[in-house]
Every structure is written in C-alpha cells, then in structure tokens.
Amino acid sequence: MTRWRAVGDVLLRRVVELAILLFAISTLLFFLLRLSGDPAAVLAGEEADPETVALIAERYGLDRPLMVQYLQYLASTLLLDFGESLRGGLPAIWMVLDRLGSTLLLSFLALATTIAIAVPLGAWLGMRPDAAERKVVNGGVYIMQGIPGYIVGLILIQIFVVELRWLTSIGITSWTSWILPALTLASFLVPKMVRVLAANVSEALREDYIRTARACGATEREILWRHAVPNALLGATALIGTQFAFLMSGSLVTEWIFSWPGFGALLIESVDRLDFPVVQAAVFVIAFLVFAVNAVTDVAFRLIDPRLREQRS
C-alpha cells in the first residue's frame, strides 16, 4: 500500500466517524431537550411569561409536529445554524468561534509545557529505572497522577497568587497570566506522559541498535538523546493525539478556574444558564477540533513511521 493511499483511508474513516458522532450528539440533544419538558419554556428561561414562551415556540418552530421539527433541526445544524444565543441574541456559532483563539492558545501552551517537563524527566527516569533516587521520583509521579488538575490549579493559585503575590489568576491580560493556566492544564497530562516516556526509553535502551551504538563507541549521553529518546518520543507523541480529548475536558475546568476567555468557560456558563443554542454550537466545535487533531496526528504518524502503515490495512 502506498503512503498516500493509507493516508486517504485514514482520513475517510475519520470523516465518517465525525459525521456519525455529530449526528448522534445532535439527535441526543434534540430528544433530551424535548423529553425533559416543554423546550419553549426551557429556552425562554424560568421567569418568562406565557407570551414570551409562545413567541419563542413560534420562532423556533416548536409548535410543529415532532418529526418535522427534527428534520428542520438537522437541516439547519448541517448549515452550522444553531440559532441565536438566548442572552445577547448573537448567532451561537459566532460566539463560540470568537473564543476559538484563546482555547487554542491555552492548549498549545499546555502541550509545550508538558513536553518541556515530561521529556527530560521521562528520559532521566527511564535511563536507570531501578536507581534509588529515581524510584522516589517515580513514586512522586505516581501520586501526581492521582491529583486532579483542578486541585493543582487551586494549589498553584494558593502559592503564587495568595502567598507570594507574584502572578494574577484572572483573565488573559498579559503573558504572566498565561503561566498558571498553562501549568494547570499541563498537569492533566504530565504524569501520564512521564510514565509512558520512561517506560519507552528503558525499553528502547534494550534494543539491538543501542547495543550497536554502544559497541561503536557512542557515549551514554549520545545513546540516550540521539537514539533512545527519539524512538521513545514517537510513542509518546502518539499519546498526545489520543489524549487531546482528555486535554479538552481539562481545559473546560482550567478555563473556568482562571476565567480564561475560551469556549470551555463559555460552555459551562451556557449550561448554567440553559443557553442551549450556544451549548450545541460549543459541543460541535469541540467535536470537530478533537477529530481534526486526531486525524492530523494519525496521518502524520502514518507518514513518518512505516511500521504503523503496515499495521492496519
């Protein structure tokens, strides 16, 4: 199978998956909203008078038969028309796309932080996993894995904002306000990444090509950084692709803690206010983003690593 043919197959499979997922989620939302009571009343809000409810019912076509509503709903969803936000009246999809930049910035910062921390630590741990001091660090990483990211965030705020007063914890005012959110979101991934890297490095060090390099007189440092780590990184970077969904869950919480103006915070606000058009638009954009990242990493690895191409035909 040629390189590009394999890539085409992967992309096609991904697009089909994305279509199924988006269809399933919109269907689920549509029926859940109607099962839970009169959607016009929900959309209008708790304190709305009957006239407003009737007006909203007419505007959203909620007085028509259920199947007609469902088909109309699917059609407008297909055109990315989720309706207008119930607060402010802007098109929901605009409000979400407006926040796309800050969420992407935060994810990028978190990924960069994760790599900066996890690669050296993982390489160091994997080099000689049985050494006493490394076992202690390993134990620390194990406990870190049990600390949820939002607790890391709160502890960081406690130390750097409340006690030391070095940083601020709110918004996106200057680059110093990026530090704590990036560290918090990175803490969701770092322990997992360190463990995978350490395991991969210690496994790579037992391979034949390492023995060959050593026999040719390469120094331990060269062996680690030029041979073992690059091979270990391949597996660890694949982890980023599959863990991006997890990172999105994490950014929901992180954005909320630090009032970061991304769509995670927007989603939570909208759920809290029962602003369904925005909730739906946000879920759509997140789904699309997760699948785009998965597809890109999938394709990239199939281009880089011939072993992956052979794996699945």
Added chain:
Amino acid sequence: MTVGDAVPRQGLFLRRFRFWRSGGSGRWMLVAGLAVVLLLAIATVAALVAPPPGAFAGSLLERWKAPLEAGYLLGTDQLGRPLLARVLAGMPWSLGIALTAALISVGLGTLAGLAAAWAPGLTRRAILRLVDTVIAFPSLVIAVTVIAVLGRGFWPLALTLGLATWPIAARVVYAEAMSVARRDYVLAAQLAGVGSVTILITHVLPALRPTLLVMLAFTFADMLIAESALSFLGLGVPLTAPSWGNMLSESREYLVEAPWMMLVPAGAIVLAVVALNLVGDGVAAISRRRARDLA
C-alpha cells in the same frame, strides 16, 4: 486435614492469602490501597447511619478556625462548620456517586464488549465503531451537556458519568474476551456442543474477573475525579450537599482567609484516588505475575 493447615500459621497474617504468597511488589500496593479503601468504606457507612453532627449547622463565632485550633481537627469553614464533619458527610455523595457511576460504566462496557465478541461481523463492527467514536470525545463535555438537560442530583450525575465512559470498559473487555475465546478450554466447550452464550457466561466471563476488578478500581477513581470536577464547576450535586467538589468550589472564595478549606477536600480526593489506583495497579501486577508463573 483442611486446606488451611497447609499454610504456615506463624508470622504475618497476610501469608494466609493466596495473593500474598505469589510475591512481587503488586501485593504491597494492593494491601496499602485496600486498607485505605476499607477505611473510607467504613467511614461512608458510618456517615450514612449516623450523620456527623455540625456538618450543616455551625456557629459564626467559630468560623475559620485553623486545623487543630480550638479542638477542630481539620479546622472550620466560613460558617463555622467543622470540616471533618463535612468531609465525612460528603462521602456518601462523592464516593457513592463515583461507585455507582463506575458500576454502570463497567457493567454496560462488559455487556457491550461481550456482545461485540459474540456478535456476527456487521453488529460487531457497528459496536466497535460506536465505541471508538465515543472514546475519542471529551467525556466531561458529554457529561456537562447531558446534565444541562437532566439537571442536578445523585442519579442524574451517576447515570450521566456512567453513560459517558462505558466505551473504555467495552474496548478492554472485547479485546480480553477475544483472547480468552482462543484458549483450548473454550475450544473444547465449543466442540462439546455448548451454546455460545453459555460459553461466554460460564467460561469467558470468569476468566475476565481480574481485568474487571482492575477496571472497576481505575474507573471508580476516574469517576471520583469527574464527579468532583462537575460539582466544582457548579454542575454536579445540589449546591447545599457537602460533596467534596462542592466544598472545593466554596473554598475558592476564601483562599486568603482559610486555605485549609481547599486543602481538606483536596486531600480527601487525592487520598481516595491514589488508594484506588494502588488497588488497580496492585491487582494488575499480581495477575500478570500469576499468568507468568503459570506459563
């Protein structure tokens, strides 16, 4: 002579158990984790039977006492309620929801995984595709969205979390069931004319016990984190319930006055999660060792 006589009676109590005699470091993890889990279970039942006094009513005169100050072991919150009582009162909420969600998640996942292993080609592919699709999506986003419609409370939360995470268990059970299905005794049963559903239940399922136990422990830990995250975001249990996530959420406003209001529930969550991870990793290590010894 009974079986027990074959075991050396002197020395460690633990030597009586088969898992301990198999050796390895996994047994230490399992024992340490189980000890904490057992304590938490006892405390949860105690909190259900006799709700700790002071969890809901305090005196403003007693507010923001630091841990160990004025006889409060873990200090008090902004309304003068002792945090120890609140952490205990929160256990049925936090641990209860997490365990229920984990049971739903692993239960549904096992059903789906076994169904995929048993079903003919097309159904199998449909189930596996569904599993792959849902796994790739952020589960917290699904949970938040469903909760928007279902509302707050014990059951909506447990159901939502269970339904958002079952595909992980399904994938593991499917892979494991397929490998068990190739074993000789399953083949022998097939040749003897035993029906495929009977084989699944009497031969495949029992072989999956260690896997299911490991998954239950890990899922329990994940669900505890997810439940606290949702409560922390204000989308979890009712706001008056003293769940650990709600306590964390409240503590955010008083980080300057009373940092222990954050540290106490945070410590409880981390303790429970690490203990559950230890149980999961311990069981996994022991069953790997046993499989190696048998081979």
